[in-house]
Amino acid sequence: MRKLRNKFHEEHEEEIPEAWLLPYADILTLLLALFIVLYAAGIIDQSKYNAIMDSFKVELTGKPIKEDAGPSPTKPNKPSDQAAHAAEGNSKEEEAKQLDQLKQQLENYIADNHLQDVITLSDTERGVEVTLKDVILFDQGKANLKEISFQTLNMLVGLIKTVPNAISIEGHTDNVPISNAEYKSNWELSSARSVSVLHYFSTNGISQDRMQFTGYGEFKPLFPNDSDQSRQSNRRVNIVILRAAQ
Structure with missing residues (x-):
């Protein structure tokens, strides 16, 4: 009987499957x-x-x-962009050279004709600025150009034609109120004087689309209006050969 029982247990143990051991492991x-x-x-x-x-x-x-593509690499400047930057730099250098030459010619003209008392010259951020006192251009309280101004204006026309830059013509007066029936205020007088110079330039071959004008009246003086000399300096027309960035 014991032999049969042991035999039964041995057979039963032999029948236990072991397939589960692999996934378990x-x-x-x-x-x-x-x-x-x-x-x-x-x-x-x-x-x-x-x-x-x-x-x-x-x-x-x-x-x-x-795989993560990651951030896009920085694109180098295109050849066309580099060429554009180089062209812009060359353009600015060429403009600076032309304005320097123009300024030198103006200085020579002013010195040769002893006009230092009525014409001044300055190189500003805006451009080359030529300041003409009103006595060389106009009679008192008037906006019609005097004939003696034509030689100087013709010189300016010739030099301005050598550069492509835009031109700003700006009129100024002193603070003495205008006392004639033609102009109601110094604003109108200064504007009329600017327009007279603009028309003269246009008549002598400077393209109108290059020019602009304004009248500041008495509101941008160079000096306090406390003496005849200061008031005369404040009565002026500025002709500014503007830099390309303006």
């Missing part, structure tokens, strides 16, 4: 690997951690991990 292996990864995450950098996790994702899913 795989699970244990993966869990062990996961714990190792979690532990290692605290001591390795993020890039290495991500690489390890990606490897396990491949093993578990069987699908490859798509």
